[in-house]
Amino acid sequence: VGKARDIAGEVAHEVKAAVNDAAPLVPGTPGSGTPTLEEPTTPTEPLPPKPAQHGPVPHSPTGAPSKDGELAAAQQGAYLTTATGVPLRDTDHSLKAGRRGPTLLQDHHLREKIMHFDHERIPERVVHARGAAAHGVFRSNGAASELTKAAFLAEGATTPVFTRFSTVLGSRGSADTVRDTRGFAVKFYTTEGNYDLVGNNIPVFFIQDAIKFPDVIHAGKPHPDVEIPQAQSAHDTFWDFVSLHTEGQHHALWNMSDRGIPRSYRMMEGFGVHTFRLVNAAGETTLVKFHWKPRLGVHSLTWEEAQIAAGVDPDFHRRDLADAIESGAHPEWDLGVQVFPDTPDQMFEGIDLLDSTKFVPEELAPVQVIGTMTLNANPGNYFAETEQVAFHAGHFVPGIDATDDPLLQGRLFSYLDTQLTRLGGPNFNQIPINRPHAPVNDMLRDGFHQHADHTGIAPYKPNSLDGGCPFLAGEDVSAFIDVPQAVEAATKVRESPLTYDDHFSQARLFYRSMSPAEQSHIAQAYTFELGKCYEQAIKERQLLALANIDAHLCQLVADGLGLPAPEPTVAVTDEAPSPALSQIGDTWPTDGRLIGIVVPDDVTDLSDVRAVRDAVFAAGMVPLVIASKGGMLTDGNGDPVAVQRTFLTVRSIELDTVLLAGAPLVGADADPSADAKAGAPSGGVLDPRVSLLLSEAYRHCKALGGWGDAAAAFEASGLPAAPAGVYIGDDALDVLGSVVELLGSHRVWERFPA
Numbered sequence: 001v002g003k004a005r006d007i008a009g010e011v012a013h014e015v016k017a018a019v020n021d022a023a024p025l026v027p028g029t030p031g032s033g034t035p036t037l038e039e040p041t042t043p044t045e046p047l048p049p050k051p052a053q054h055g056p057v058p059h060s061p062t063g064a065p066s067k068d069g070e071l072a073a074a075q076q077g078a079y080l081t082t083a084t085g086v087p088l089r090d091t092d093h094s095l096k097a098g099r100r101g102p103t104l105l106q107d108h109h110l111r112e113k114i115m116h117f118d119h120e121r122i123p124e125r126v127v128h129a130r131g132a133a134a135h136g137v138f139r140s141n142g143a144a145s146e147l148t149k150a151a152f153l154a155e156g157a158t159t160p161v162f163t164r165f166s167t168v169l170g171s172r173g174s175a176d177t178v179r180d181t182r183g184f185a186v187k188f189y190t191t192e193g194n195y196d197l198v199g200n201n202i203p204v205f206f207i208q209d210a211i212k213f214p215d216v217i218h219a220g221k222p223h224p225d226v227e228i229p230q231a232q233s234a235h236d237t238f239w240d241f242v243s244l245h246t247e248g249q250h251h252a253l254w255n256m257s258d259r260g261i262p263r264s265y266r267m268m269e270g271f272g273v274h275t276f277r278l279v280n281a282a283g284e285t286t287l288v289k290f291h292w293k294p295r296l297g298v299h300s301l302t303w304e305e306a307q308i309a310a311g312v313d314p315d316f317h318r319r320d321l322a323d324a325i326e327s328g329a330h331p332e333w334d335l336g337v338q339v340f341p342d343t344p345d346q347m348f349e350g351i352d353l354l355d356s357t358k359f360v361p362e363e364l365a366p367v368q369v370i371g372t373m374t375l376n377a378n379p380g381n382y383f384a385e386t387e388q389v390a391f392h393a394g395h396f397v398p399g400i401d402a403t404d405d406p407l408l409q410g411r412l413f414s415y416l417d418t419q420l421t422r423l424g425g426p427n428f429n430q431i432p433i434n435r436p437h438a439p440v441n442d443m444l445r446d447g448f449h450q451h452a453d454h455t456g457i458a459p460y461k462p463n464s465l466d467g468g469c470p471f472l473a474g475e476d477v478s479a480f481i482d483v484p485q486a487v488e489a490a491t492k493v494r495e496s497p498l499t500y501d502d503h504f505s506q507a508r509l510f511y512r513s514m515s516p517a518e519q520s521h522i523a524q525a526y527t528f529e530l531g532k533c534y535e536q537a538i539k540e541r542q543l544l545a546l547a548n549i550d551a552h553l554c555q556l557v558a559d560g561l562g563l564p565a566p567e568p569t570v571a572v573t574d575e576a577p578s579p580a581l582s583q584i585g586d587t588w589p590t591d592g593r594l595i596g597i598v599v600p601d602d603v604t605d606l607s608d609v610r611a612v613r614d615a616v617f618a619a620g621m622v623p624l625v626i627a628s629k630g631g632m633l634t635d636g637n638g639d640p641v642a643v644q645r646t647f648l649t650v651r652s653i654e655l656d657t658v659l660l661a662g663a664p665l666v667g668a669d670a671d672p673s674a675d676a677k678a679g680a681p682s683g684g685v686l687d688p689r690v691s692l693l694l695s696e697a698y699r700h701c702k703a704l705g706g707w708g709d710a711a712a713a714f715e716a717s718g719l720p721a722a723p724a725g726v727y728i729g730d731d732a733l734d735v736l737g738s739v740v741e742l743l744g745s746h747r748v749w750e751r752f753p754a
């Protein structure tokens with residue numbers, strides 16, 4: 001603090017000297033030199049640049065200025081103190097008049113401690129309240145450098161990033177695995193200032209114009225009278241809205257598909273949704289759509305897994321991300337662009353690029369990779385980073401600009417506005433997680449939670465008192481220059497372009513691009529969601545919308561609801577399907593997959609278990625040894641094997657596969673009903689918890705395997721004989737190999753009922 005004061009003193013002195021020496025503004029003012037008529041535009045010695053004008057100096061809550069480039073250290077020193085740094089001897093007892101007497105108003109520590117606690121919560125985000133985030137790095141391969149002058153997209157540029165994933169509808173404490181769109185927001189701390197790519201895991205949006213955002217969110221959020229249901233769209237108001245406002249049908253269909261229940265944040269695509277305008281060094285412009293492609297492929301949960309996880313592990317996605325990063329399986333995404341010529345009509349192959357309810361199939365415009373993001377560090381403090389990070393769709397850098405998409409235009413207003421309430425004032429960019437890594441010299445002053453000790457006396461332009469500082473930048477120092485885009489002479493209207501009227505062709509395209517298994521999941525999702533609605537009229541109206549998307553889909557859902565399937569009401573164009581939209585067909589790396597190894601109590605030789613565990617680990621996956629109780633397993637032949645889950649704490653949903661190192665049988669008395677099962681081995685029945693593990697994993701179409709007595713366990717579990725994707729053999733490592741090969745396809749797809 002002393003040092004800060006010294007600096008402030010020096011600067012004040014310097015400024016005063018400057019005023020006296022160089023800038024007599026009005027005739028008659030004492031001082032030397034010639035009066036300056038114009039604001040200086042270039043740095044002149046000895047005045048600027050001044051040390052105090054290189055952006056706000058961050059201060060920690062304890063008052064110490066942090067070192068350049070470092071986040072403010074929130075806490076220091078060995079002893080507990082008050083917020084004002086006074087060491088404390090006791091924080092367990094309030095100050096009372098005698099041991100059994102009344103508490104005294106004089107207790108300033110009690111007062112401060114409770115006051116601060118009372119205000120620990122801030123308003124949660126109005127949407128995307130539930131989220132998880134990580135730090136990382138973005139490496140550009142330079143492929144976009146012809147299209148944009150953005151420095152972070154130049155060849156070889158590496159840029160720190162902070163990425164937050166989220167659900168949209170649920171409150172901060174809601175479950176991760178609900179059916180919903182996922183937010184995918186990336187903050188790039190570039191050398192030219194922060195760039196935020198605030199996207200979703202779905203390339204289209206519910207509405208075409210931002211003015212409808214409060215409507216769609218009010219409809220999706222819980223009913224306002226009783227605040228039910230939490231974090232889901234399976235209720236009347238949501239389906240009321242999208243069945244009336246049919247531009248929402250396309251996005252709703254994506255939500256009903258497996259994309260609405262991702263397996264992991266690490267296995268989701270991300271989309272910038274809107275079309276953006278890139279500008280290169282020559283001032284030429286191109287239109288692009290941004291895509292994040294996960295290196296692990298796009299994979300989803302089954303609906304039953306998602307529902308079980310919501311109860312058993314509401315932090316399923318958050319835990320998965322943190323564990324993967326912690327264990328070194330750093331998730332990666334390639335950033336790609338679809339590139340379109342910046343034509344006056346801003347259309348491509350008949351698709352309106354300014355309509356965010358439409359996407360451009362990859363078969364028409366391939367995604368070209370321009371760099372890769374690796375997430376490699378978990379946040380140190382959830383509140384400080386994940387909660388306080390403030391994204392803004394208008395945080396652009398030179399070389400990337402907005403288009404006239406009316407959804408994007410409204411967002412450009414909304415994101416700054418919301419932070420005023422959420423983060424308590426206009427200075428949220430000074431919060432460490434939001435602070436640019438580029439120098440800041442902004443002339444924004446004061447306001448709630450101002451952390452910078454701004455010096456100088458002329459935070460305005462033009463000025464001569466601070467020597468004209470800060471100066472306006474030219475293109476040579478990466479100034480942001482708005483694209484001089486022509487705007488057609490037009491009449492002010494509250495209307496949309498006619499191209500926005502087609503609400504069904506692309507929904508149909510999406511549905512018809514799915515494999516039969518994926519289509520059946522979609523039909524089941526609609527049947528579930530509409531089955532949760534009470535109003536008959538809403539179900540019937542949504543069936544009308546489905547009739548316009550696909551007659552078979554409509555029929556399946558109508559059958560499930562016990563209603564007649566209506567005829568279509570509009571003629572829908574049959575676009576060519578886009579195979580790139582299906583999740584099924586390819587094989588993918590298995591990094592970070594969780595391999596459960598069930599070890600029965602009677603296994604006397606653990607060498608296979610050790611070998612499989614080590615091989616799993618060496619292959620970049622996570623082995624979880626599961627036994628009847630915790631602690632260490634020993635066989636006297638080697639190192640003890642640590643147990644990570646017990647039959648009580650494990651549940652199939654957290655595992656990508658289950659391997660049995662034998663048959664975990666329990667005494668015949670333990671479960672007489674199971675004992676009666678045909679084929680139960682004599683001397684015991686399969687532990688019912690392991691039986692549940694196997695039957696769920698089987699139903700969710702996961703690969704399974706086993707060695708030793710495992711065949712007896714599968715026989716006793718009641719699973720079909722010789723089922724697809726179940727490997728039993730004598731060689732444990734061979735079994736592991738076969739199972740991992742199947743894991744590359746994520747599921748044993750042929751097991752899904754047609």
Ligand code: HDD
Pocket residue numbers: 125126127128131164165166182183184185198199200205209210211213272273274356389390391407410411414415416418419
């Ligand atoms: Fe939004 C948050 C993504 C349309 C208004 N939005 C928010 C977040 C994501 C998106 C990922 C969470 C950021 C974080 O992790 O902090 N939003 C989108 C996408 C949209 C979209 C991909 C359409 C293409 N949003 C949209 C519109 C509006 C908003 C049309 C308002 C007119 N969004 C907000 C917001 C939020 C927000 C209210 C809530 C918290 C925040 O901004 O910081 O301003």
